[in-house]
Amino acid sequence: MSKQRLPILSLVEDEGACCAPLVCEPLSETEAAELAPLFKAIADPVRLRLLSLIACHEGGEACVCDLTAAFELTAPTISHHLKVLKQAGLIDSERRGTWVYYWLNPGVLGRLSAILGPRVTAAVS
Amino acid sequence: MSKQRLPILSLVEDEGACCAPLVCEPLSETEAAELAPLFKAIADPVRLRLLSLIACHEGGEACVCDLTAAFELTAPTISHHLKVLKQAGLIDSERRGTWVYYWLNPGVLGRLSAILGPRVTAAVS
Numbered sequence: 634m635s636k637q638r639l640p641i642l643s644l645v646e647d648e649g650a651c652c653a654p655l656v657c658e659p660l661s662e663t664e665a666a667e668l669a670p671l672f673k674a675i676a677d678p679v680r681l682r683l684l685s686l687i688a689c690h691e692g693g694e695a696c697v698c699d700l701t702a703a704f705e706l707t708a709p710t711i712s713h714h715l716k717v718l719k720q721a722g723l724i725d726s727e728r729r730g731t732w733v734y735y736w737l738n739p740g741v742l743g744r745l746s747a748i749l750g751p752r753v754t755a756a757v758s
Numbered sequence: 759m760s761k762q763r764l765p766i767l768s769l770v771e772d773e774g775a776c777c778a779p780l781v782c783e784p785l786s787e788t789e790a791a792e793l794a795p796l797f798k799a800i801a802d803p804v805r806l807r808l809l810s811l812i813a814c815h816e817g818g819e820a821c822v823c824d825l826t827a828a829f830e831l832t833a834p835t836i837s838h839h840l841k842v843l844k845q846a847g848l849i850d851s852e853r854r855g856t857w858v859y860y861w862l863n864p865g866v867l868g869r870l871s872a873i874l875g876p877r878v879t880a881a882v883s
Contacts, residue, residue, distance in 0.1 A: 657813070657814035658814065659807065659810040659811045659813075659814045659828075660806055660807050660810040662803065662807065665803040665804070665806040665807045665810075666803045668803075668806055669801050669802055669803045669806055670801075672797050672798075672800045672801035672806075673797075673798070673801035675797045675801075675874075676794050676795075676797035676798035676800075676801045677794055678787065678790035678791045678793075678794045679790070681785055681790040681793055681794055681797075682784065682785050682787065682790045685784040685785040685790075686784045688782070688784075689782035689783065689784045703784075739875075742874045742875055743874075743875045745874045745875075746871045746872075746873075746874035746875030747871075747875070748871075749800075749867045749868075749870050749871035749874070750864075750867055750868045750870075750871030750872070
């Protein structure tokens with residue numbers, strides 16, 4: 634078994650990274666079944682742009698009105714994509730008066746990021 | 759415009775991170791259209807497990823024989839999933855004698871990881 638630290642390692646809690654035992658644990662069937670729908674929710678050009686627009690909006694949250702204005706798509710289409718992202722747990726929202734505001738769920742996105750890297754470049758190349 | 763560093767920022771080359779201007783650049787339509795198929799390739803439980811099995815295999819590469827043995831699926835099904843990952847550029851392969859060997863493409867996986875984080879937790883929460 635290789636002692637390299639590789640991306641999937643990041644699923645294991647990374648406490649005391651400098652001294653943690655270097656074990657590589659492939660994803661279980663259960664973990665893979667949990668993660669696949671999250672990546673599927675991201676795997677759409679409109680939803681990727683929605684995530685980045687929310688992330689880059691002032692204060693890290695965006696009104697649905699600003700998000701809709703950024704696309705040549707109808708409001709119901711944007712709402713559908715926001716609903717997919719919210720159901721996957723990637724974003725959260727709150728109504729304030731007329732508008733609904735959206736922000737990222739950093740825990741879920743951070744978990745997905747950790748699974749794909751970021752040590753992969755150093756470890757594999 | 760917020761000056762927070764957020765995940766999508768990582769698309770911008772991170773040279774001299776300490777002193778780089780803190781700008782947030784949402785994904786363009788073109789970038790989102792390029793990235794969505796990569797996430798789609800990952801968004802499958804079998805392909806997620808294949809990626810993690812390859813990553814955790816000794817030396818960071820795995821024989822198709824070892825990969826097939828880890829699943830209760832036929833060899834043609836595993837080959838199909840490996841082909842999807844290879845066509846997306848997430849893995850690469852080489853035939854050596856009887857078997858084909860696979861390894862991760864750290865550049866592509868690292869790019870996807872950077873887009874989803876890893877600063878998101880600190881920046882947004």
